[in-house]
Amino acid sequence: MLRTVLYVIGLLLCVLAGTMLLPAMVDYASGDMDWRVFVASAGLTAYTGGSMILAFRSPHVHIRAREGFLLTAGSWLAVSAFGSLPLIFSSLHLSLADAVFETVSGLTTTGATVLTGLDTMAPGLLFWRSLLQWIGGVGIIVVAIFMLPLLRVGGMQLFRSESSDISEKVAPRIYQIASLTVVIYAALTFACAICLVVVGMTPFDAINHAMATLATGGFSTRDASIGFYHSVPIELVLIVFMAAGALPLVFYAMLVKDGRRAWRREKQVPAFLLTLATAILAVTFWRISSSPDGFWHALREAAFNVTSVLTDTGFASTDFGRWGTGAHALFLLLIFIGGCAGSTAGSIKIFRWQILFRSFAVHLKRNIAPHRMIVPRYGDKAVDDEMVSSVRNFFFMYILTWGVVSTLLMLTGLDFLSSGSAVATAMANAGPGLGPIVGPGTNFASISDPAKWLLCIAMLLGRLELTTVYILFLPDFWRN
Structure with missing residues (x-):
């Protein structure tokens, strides 16, 4: 079992090493000396990955359910560790905790950051942060569509038949479905970048924000996030593509093939869009009732920030942490809802809420007519x-984990709102929390190192759907 897992992790590290050369080229082209850091990190990563491939290569690589659990958790840990090397050795001189936190936040598409001075930072480092999110986004799509249904994680087996339907109608084999999904993901990213350039972003900012948007990650090249641009067209483009990233990627293939029937088959999509519209209107009227803002200004701010929170992206156009307790309560609820299964969005996800409510309704009906x-x-x-x-x-498991980690975070000195919202956003991979310490108007740099390590664990647990990690702690998993 371990030979197969370590062999595949070695392959992933070699791929990661190759991606490190992209920000190296960006820094070299801009004249920044950090390109040497990326080349050195790529060399170390490639050496480690290559050694693992040579040491554990096997003529037959067969991944069963048990290997699947271990490979899923092990690969994210390995990529997070080696992905932090450029940040550790760069001119930023980050501590180990800060570098790993930033890397895990990127790969899990959380978008929580410990960095400031983004407006003047080396372009290679900015590009690396965005690239980590884009890699993490496409990685979790493949895992969520193909690995988690087979591992029967949290009801995801429901989508095994969905993948079979796609394979019959769009592509005949599983690897072709994966390829199709990646192509759709890349095409949407390219379209987002083009649209952002058209509405006024520089090409470099557009590429970075497009990768962060489709990954529903939220890393920006500006300290003020999207608030830096003060542009309605930019916000509208990002609203559309944030929502697009929170929809199942295979849904676009179904839409091309089946047209309107795809909307009837994929019940998550209308439920997600209805939730989004309802939340935007609710926050809009809350803003109108609690502030002097007019309807259109309130609608603009609500539409962007609600979309960012519900899709677990993490962009912000303003400090919505100052909108009052009513907005806090609604945003916290939206963080726990999240996007659709098979998308780059995190959290509990719409389909689980649908199943839970329908099973609750059936329970009530059975009491009436047993x-x-x-x-x-x-x-x-x-x-x-x-x-x-x-x-x-x-x-x-989700609520229990949130409660336990929030309690541990409060033991590090954080208040209840900061702890609870920080863990909620970490597990949902949603970016900023609430309150004056970890809210959208600040970042996570001021919290202690133990708190950062706890949030790293929470981000990975949320991204890997909990069961994938917890099952590794069962003694039965390691027997036979």
């Missing part, structure tokens, strides 16, 4: 008891 055979349905699929149990267990 002899009736009532089965909860998701679209045209019957949801069996095992799947409902899987979703409920996921909810329990």
